[in-house]
Amino acid sequence: MEFRExxxxxxxxxxxxxxxxxxxxxxxxxxxxSRQIEASLGMAMAVVFVMTLAGAVTWCIxxxxxxxxxxxxxxxxxxxxxxxxxxxxxxEMFLQKTSPVLxxxxxxxxxxxxxxxAVMGVAxxxxxxxxxxxxxxxxxxxxAVGFGIALVLxxxxxxxxxxxxxxxxxxxxxxxxxxxxxxxxxxxxxxGMKL
Amino acid sequence: MSLDGWNGExxxxxxxxxxxxxxxxxxxxxxxxxxxxxxFAVHVDPRVEKIEEILPAAGCGACGYAGCKRYAExxxxxxxxxxxxxxxxxxxxxxxxxxxxxxxxEVERTVAKIMCHGRRDVAVENxxxxxxxxxxxxxxxxxxxxxxxxxxxxxxxxxRVCPFDAITHLGPGTIPYIDPNKCTSCGVCVKxxxxxxxxxxxxxxxxxxxxxxxxxxxxxxxxxxxxxxGCGACKKVCPVxxxxxxxxxxxxxxxxCTECGLCIEKCPTNAIExxxxxxxxxx
Numbered sequence: 001m002e003f004r005e006x007x008x009x010x011x012x013x014x015x016x017x018x019x020x021x022x023x024x025x026x027x028x029x030x031x032x033x034s035r036q037i038e039a040s041l042g043m044a045m046a047v048v049f050v051m052t053l054a055g056a057v058t059w060c061i062x063x064x065x066x067x068x069x070x071x072x073x074x075x076x077x078x079x080x081x082x083x084x085x086x087x088x089x090x091x092e093m094f095l096q097k098t099s100p101v102l103x104x105x106x107x108x109x110x111x112x113x114x115x116x117x118a119v120m121g122v123a124x125x126x127x128x129x130x131x132x133x134x135x136x137x138x139x140x141x142x143x144a145v146g147f148g149i150a151l152v153l154x155x156x157x158x159x160x161x162x163x164x165x166x167x168x169x170x171x172x173x174x175x176x177x178x179x180x181x182x183x184x185x186x187x188x189x190x191x192g193m194k195l
Numbered sequence: 196m197s198l199d200g201w202n203g204e205x206x207x208x209x210x211x212x213x214x215x216x217x218x219x220x221x222x223x224x225x226x227x228x229x230x231x232x233x234x235f236a237v238h239v240d241p242r243v244e245k246i247e248e249i250l251p252a253a254g255c256g257a258c259g260y261a262g263c264k265r266y267a268e269x270x271x272x273x274x275x276x277x278x279x280x281x282x283x284x285x286x287x288x289x290x291x292x293x294x295x296x297x298x299x300x301e302v303e304r305t306v307a308k309i310m311c312h313g314r315r316d317v318a319v320e321n322x323x324x325x326x327x328x329x330x331x332x333x334x335x336x337x338x339x340x341x342x343x344x345x346x347x348x349x350x351x352x353x354x355r356v357c358p359f360d361a362i363t364h365l366g367p368g369t370i371p372y373i374d375p376n377k378c379t380s381c382g383v384c385v386k387x388x389x390x391x392x393x394x395x396x397x398x399x400x401x402x403x404x405x406x407x408x409x410x411x412x413x414x415x416x417x418x419x420x421x422x423x424x425g426c427g428a429c430k431k432v433c434p435v436x437x438x439x440x441x442x443x444x445x446x447x448x449x450x451x452c453t454e455c456g457l458c459i460e461k462c463p464t465n466a467i468e469x470x471x472x473x474x475x476x477x478x
Binding site: 061065066069070071074075078079082083086089090093094096097098163164165 | 209212213216217220221224227228231232234235236237327328329331332
């Protein structure tokens with residue numbers, strides 16, 4: 001695989017088809033965990049970790065179990081949910097035992113990711129785009145990085161919004177949605193990049 | 196197998212395969228997770244949970260740890276004293292001590308106090324501030340509108356950050372009021388105040404020098420009617436040497452003060468405030 005192709009996948013997943021701002025996946029944590037930069041960084045790292053792992057594992061399950069048996073059409077979604085949930089549980093236990101520091105940094109965010117649709121989305125997109133295994137890993141990681149960038153940017157803006165004298169009806173979630181919309185519009189500019 | 200070409204017939208092999216895969220995977224993950232939870236089991240001291248339940252769960256960090264859970268862990272490990280939880284006070288310290296089976300040391304109750312009386316009508320403001328109504332934001336603009344750099348910015352940031360609703364702020368230009376009965380001395384307002392004029396003082400202390408200005412007497416006079424000018428009259432009149440005078444600011448030494456009230460009468464600028472014991476008892 002050429003370096004250029006890898007770059008195209010990375011830039012495409014991080015900026016052009018940003019998971020949050022272009023595909024609208026993972027909106028729930030995007031609004032929920034974007035109050036403080038510190039928390040959003042923790043969440044972003046946990047998502048990178050889980051999405052890369054989940055992308056790789058679901059790709060293997062699909063290619064070595066579901067496709068050979070001819071049931072991928074209708075079992076994909078259900079199986080992936082099962083796999084992701086089990087995986088997150090396992091990772092959480094593993095981290096708690098082996099790396100308490102990492103666990104206390106990511107710990108509270110890991111269970112939240114179980115139900116993060118961005119993880120499910122990356123698993124299904126890998127299959128739909130007919131990625132090879134290497135492409136799957138790169139795409140999953142960069143999609144997660146794109147999610148993380150959007151989340152941290154949002155947290156930075158919201159930390160400042162706290163100090164602004166906003167009209168009462170706009171405080172909290174409403175202004176967050178407006179900001180998210182403006183960010184999405186800004187990210188649409190990346191669609192003009194020629195790769 | 197594709198659903199597009201499905202002709203309505205049941206394909207029992209496919210159903211069997213689907214059942215086998217999902218059932219198999221489910222069982223596999225179930226057993227796997229079960230084994231993993233044994234292998235990766237982390238021993239948690241049951242006392243940590245008990246202590247966490249006792250703690251007020253304010254997560255204020257007054258104990259010096261990042262949240263109640265961390266403090267509970269530190270207490271069980273023996274790294275921290277049982278009386279570090281200020282919001283919980285004596286009752287919490289006793290409860291923790293009984294869980295651990297140790298003696299409970301006394302908790303000295305303290306409350307936060309704003310060491311400034313500079314309302315808008317007694318303290319000069321250099322300019323009219325109409326920016327974000329928050330002391331931290333105002334302090335960024337030439338240190339705020341107050342003429343005195345040790346003066347309360349009167350925008351009530353402390354009242355908004357107080358996790359226990361103990362601070363009342365009536366609006367810009369007024370000094371927020373801290374209710375000593377509600378204050379748990381968590382120290383959040385002390386940290387957030389941009390001019391650092393909130394102090395934690397013993398709850399039973401009756402006499403305070405309510406000024407934080409370390410400026411020279413003349414400068415204080417030019418910006419505030421009731422600031423401490425550092426004249427030392429209180430120090431001279433105090434019969435028990437309970438006033439210290441450092442860098443133009445008198446401070447009451449609470450351990451020695453007998454609350455006789457002589458300094459309150461003597462102070463030329465009325466910067467010393469006091470509700471004496473007899474009066475407090477009457478009230």
